[in-house]
Amino acid sequence: MMMNGAMVTLVGVAVSQVRYSTTQGGVPVAHFRLAATERRFDRPRQVWVEGDTSFFTVWAWRSLAENALTSIGCGDPVLVTGRMRIREWDRTDGRPKGVAAEIEAMALGHDLVRGTTIFHRTVRGRP
Amino acid sequence: MMMNGAMVTLVGVAVSQVRYSTTQGGVPVAHFRLAATERRFDRPRQVWVEGDTSFFTVWAWRSLAENALTSIGCGDPVLVTGRMRIREWDRTDGRPKGVAAEIEAMALGHDLVRGTTIFHRTVRGRP
Amino acid sequence: MMMNGAMVTLVGVAVSQVRYSTTQGGVPVAHFRLAATERRFDRPRQVWVEGDTSFFTVWAWRSLAENALTSIGCGDPVLVTGRMRIREWDRTDGRPKGVAAEIEAMALGHDLVRGTTIFHRTVRGRP
Amino acid sequence: MMMNGAMVTLVGVAVSQVRYSTTQGGVPVAHFRLAATERRFDRPRQVWVEGDTSFFTVWAWRSLAENALTSIGCGDPVLVTGRMRIREWDRTDGRPKGVAAEIEAMALGHDLVRGTTIFHRTVRGRP
Numbered sequence: 001m002m003m004n005g006a007m008v009t010l011v012g013v014a015v016s017q018v019r020y021s022t023t024q025g026g027v028p029v030a031h032f033r034l035a036a037t038e039r040r041f042d043r044p045r046q047v048w049v050e051g052d053t054s055f056f057t058v059w060a061w062r063s064l065a066e067n068a069l070t071s072i073g074c075g076d077p078v079l080v081t082g083r084m085r086i087r088e089w090d091r092t093d094g095r096p097k098g099v100a101a102e103i104e105a106m107a108l109g110h111d112l113v114r115g116t117t118i119f120h121r122t123v124r125g126r127p
Numbered sequence: 128m129m130m131n132g133a134m135v136t137l138v139g140v141a142v143s144q145v146r147y148s149t150t151q152g153g154v155p156v157a158h159f160r161l162a163a164t165e166r167r168f169d170r171p172r173q174v175w176v177e178g179d180t181s182f183f184t185v186w187a188w189r190s191l192a193e194n195a196l197t198s199i200g201c202g203d204p205v206l207v208t209g210r211m212r213i214r215e216w217d218r219t220d221g222r223p224k225g226v227a228a229e230i231e232a233m234a235l236g237h238d239l240v241r242g243t244t245i246f247h248r249t250v251r252g253r254p
Numbered sequence: 255m256m257m258n259g260a261m262v263t264l265v266g267v268a269v270s271q272v273r274y275s276t277t278q279g280g281v282p283v284a285h286f287r288l289a290a291t292e293r294r295f296d297r298p299r300q301v302w303v304e305g306d307t308s309f310f311t312v313w314a315w316r317s318l319a320e321n322a323l324t325s326i327g328c329g330d331p332v333l334v335t336g337r338m339r340i341r342e343w344d345r346t347d348g349r350p351k352g353v354a355a356e357i358e359a360m361a362l363g364h365d366l367v368r369g370t371t372i373f374h375r376t377v378r379g380r381p
Numbered sequence: 382m383m384m385n386g387a388m389v390t391l392v393g394v395a396v397s398q399v400r401y402s403t404t405q406g407g408v409p410v411a412h413f414r415l416a417a418t419e420r421r422f423d424r425p426r427q428v429w430v431e432g433d434t435s436f437f438t439v440w441a442w443r444s445l446a447e448n449a450l451t452s453i454g455c456g457d458p459v460l461v462t463g464r465m466r467i468r469e470w471d472r473t474d475g476r477p478k479g480v481a482a483e484i485e486a487m488a489l490g491h492d493l494v495r496g497t498t499i500f501h502r503t504v505r506g507r508p
Contacts, residue, residue, distance in 0.1 A: 007390065008387055052468070071239055081208065113234055117198045118244065119237045120243050123242065133290050211338075226354070324497045330500055365489070366449050369503045370503060373497070377494065
């Protein structure tokens with residue numbers, strides 16, 4: 001058996017709105033930017049301090065794309081688990097290649113550490 | 128550097144209500160049962176099938192305990208990430224020790240694969 | 255898209271020898287017990303302390319079963335990533351059901367935090 | 382409680398040698414490049430196919446740096462678990478910023494799916 005890519009779980013904040021579209025085949029797809037900030041314990045000062053912030057693009061498909069569009073606003077605290085990919089892309093303006101860290105979300109939701117949610121089921125069948 | 132226990136991310140369904148209390152020191156704590164069902168691709172039949180279901184007890188503390196109590200109902204689809212512990216416990220009725228799989232949640236939320244959420248922030252400061 | 259069970263990564267110590275066999279169909283399978291101990295920072299005392307130890311059964315198949323048998327001894331530090339399952343089983347002696355936490359390993363190796371390894375490739379093709 | 386950054390586990394191949402140095406304070410540090418290739422099931426063709434390859438820089442400290450230097454060669458199959466960071470860096474030649482995905486390894490080893498290892502303990506005390 002072989003690992004299917006790099007599984008990752010991120011806890012952070014949506015720092016863009018959700019952008020939604022459909023593929024040529026009609027499949028819903030959405031994405032947004034997520035910022036995840038490290039926290040570590042500063043032993044000399046005896047306090048938790050914030051470390052570096054990393055930025056990711058989170059992609060969602062089908063019902064998850066539709067529900068993310070409806071539910072997630074810029075600034076909301078979220079957690080997401082999925083497959084990560086480091087993608088290189090060509091710039092259209094002739095500058096050197098860029099690199100982006102992307103997550104294909106398998107599950108995604110508001111983080112209840114920061115607030116409460118009212119849930120409304122949209123997908124039938126077993127959860 | 129050393130790994131601090133077993134980090135795990137689960138996607139499943141709450142199969143109990145959230146039970147809430149406070150410690151003697153006044154710290155909010157809550158727990159509920161979570162069922163996570165495997166899905167795997169059955170190659171001969173060319174379909175996704177459900178595999179075994181595993182059960183976990185999810186523990187939350189402080190604001191996460193309070194917000195979980197308010198937000199999560201029995202049957203809701205959730206995702207949770209945290210530290211896992213396999214705990215042995217003595218039964219009061221003289222039967223042999225039991226074993227339970229427990230998750231201390233670091234982040235927790237409704238899974239948007241199954242529905243939408245309306246979020247209400249309760250914790251101030253940067254997310 | 256749906257999460258295929260609970261993915262977990264464990265860092266710990268093999269606390270049994272590797273037991274190896276083959277299925278009726280001739281597929282190699284091996285398992286061993288793994289102990290994973292939490293470490294957390296004790297703020298008042300300013301030191302890292304060890305917390306609870308959890309025990310898991312790690313299962314490996316095919317080449318991973320064969321190579322684990324050859325490579326891993328009782329007491330070796332290992333890391334493993336795979337799918338976790340909480341399994342209930344009937345005892346043969348009439349006592350109540352037991353519960354075991356099992357990992358189906360996707361990758362597995364000696365942890366270089368604790369020592370060095372000499373690697374010998376047995377599987378051809380791209381890694 | 383808060384998540385300390387993005388925990389990730391990668392299974393892949395070392396695609397550079399291990400570079401080793403010490404900090405000004407005398408702390409050993411090492412890094413190497415790791416390539417992780419997705420595998421997914423192609424349903425129409427009924428075969429597993431390889432998907433995109435992502436590249437990461439893996440960092441190790443102290444005994445893990447020393448033992449990685451001794452143990453890991455370019456081309457070796459490895460698994461690593463640790464904290465991920467997406468780091469932006471300035472180029473010295475005036476070109477736009479680059480972005481790199483870095484893993485600070487907490488545990489690291491040869492993947493026994495691909496071969497066998499002989500382990501030699503270098504760190505005393507309980508594992």
